[in-house]
Amino acid sequence: MNEFDLIEKYFNWENSSSSVLGVGDDCALIEIDNKQQIATSVDTLIEGVHFPKDTSASDIAHKALAVNLSDLAAMGATPKYFTLALTLPKFDASWLLSFSKSLKTLADKYGIVLVGGDTTKGSLSITINVTGTISKSKALLRSTAQVDDHIFVSNTVGDAALAWRQIQKNITPSEQLLQRFNMPNPQVELGRALVEVANACIDISDGLEQDLMHILKKSDVGASIHLSDIPLSEEVQSYIQQSQDWCVALAGGDDYELCFSVPVENLEKLKEIEKKLGIKLSRIGLITQDKGIERLGKFNKKCSSYKHF
Numbered sequence: 001m002n003e004f005d006l007i008e009k010y011f012n013w014e015n016s017s018s019s020v021l022g023v024g025d026d027c028a029l030i031e032i033d034n035k036q037q038i039a040t041s042v043d044t045l046i047e048g049v050h051f052p053k054d055t056s057a058s059d060i061a062h063k064a065l066a067v068n069l070s071d072l073a074a075m076g077a078t079p080k081y082f083t084l085a086l087t088l089p090k091f092d093a094s095w096l097l098s099f100s101k102s103l104k105t106l107a108d109k110y111g112i113v114l115v116g117g118d119t120t121k122g123s124l125s126i127t128i129n130v131t132g133t134i135s136k137s138k139a140l141l142r143s144t145a146q147v148d149d150h151i152f153v154s155n156t157v158g159d160a161a162l163a164w165r166q167i168q169k170n171i172t173p174s175e176q177l178l179q180r181f182n183m184p185n186p187q188v189e190l191g192r193a194l195v196e197v198a199n200a201c202i203d204i205s206d207g208l209e210q211d212l213m214h215i216l217k218k219s220d221v222g223a224s225i226h227l228s229d230i231p232l233s234e235e236v237q238s239y240i241q242q243s244q245d246w247c248v249a250l251a252g253g254d255d256y257e258l259c260f261s262v263p264v265e266n267l268e269k270l271k272e273i274e275k276k277l278g279i280k281l282s283r284i285g286l287i288t289q290d291k292g293i294e295r296l297g298k299f300n301k302k303c304s305s306y307k308h309f
Helices: 003-010 057-075 093-110 159-168 175-182 188-194 208-219 234-243 264-277
Strands: 028-031 036-046 078-088 113-121 125-135 150-154 200-203 222-226 258-262 281-288 292-296
Touching: 036 057, 057 078, 057 093, 057 125, 057 175, 057 188, 057 200, 078 093, 078 188, 093 113, 150 264, 159 175, 159 234, 188 258, 188 264, 200 208, 208 222, 208 258, 208 292, 258 264, 264 281
Parallel strands: 078 113, 222 292
Antiparallel strands: 028 036, 036 125, 078 125, 150 258, 150 281, 200 258, 222 281
């Protein structure tokens, strides 16, 4: 059973409250008044699963908060507060100082405040719960993509996945690939800018195709994507040319970029966002009526995205 089936079977409880959007998006949404909603999400990182055992405390702290900020970004929310649950195998003052400094640096960058948490002894793991706000009925959802929307991806995909593959083969990745793997940049500013411009949005955590498929299933639509239009760094492009292995870009995960759909009438607004933020936004395909994902390009291999179970 995969993560999503597990959640659907055991924890997608019927919700009678019209003021709550629960299981099924990057964040839950809770109405607090007639003007605003709270967006909230939680993620856990475990040593040996989400990061190698020799990862620095600084990188662990950054990634733990960044992946949660990415969930807020996918909803178009403004970060406000977070809590931290830290499980440590032992007390290590030097490790904690480095972890704390890195965590605060990223928190200060996005204006999110640490308001509480818990510490305990055990195998190293970090759980962060983030809270943000967004104007009522303005959140970016997975369920609102429309046929003929253009599908976009921010920056590049596949870098973190290639770094992880190299680490597993005892190959030292380049600084650029390691940076993308250990210190992802949550696209908070982009997410906020996409409110009322994009129809649907998700962050790419488990792999481009798998995460895009969440939008398609929730919106009851399909997609056609061009492999040649998927944005790749030079290193990933070189790897794919040599190996013909597109799975690193399609299913690798850990990108924490945004994948979103935009109606044709908002494409000019998107160009303005791209220019204002100085960010690369690549059109990779279209939302279609036919269910599933149609790949256009010379690659027919089935790729397996990240599975939690």
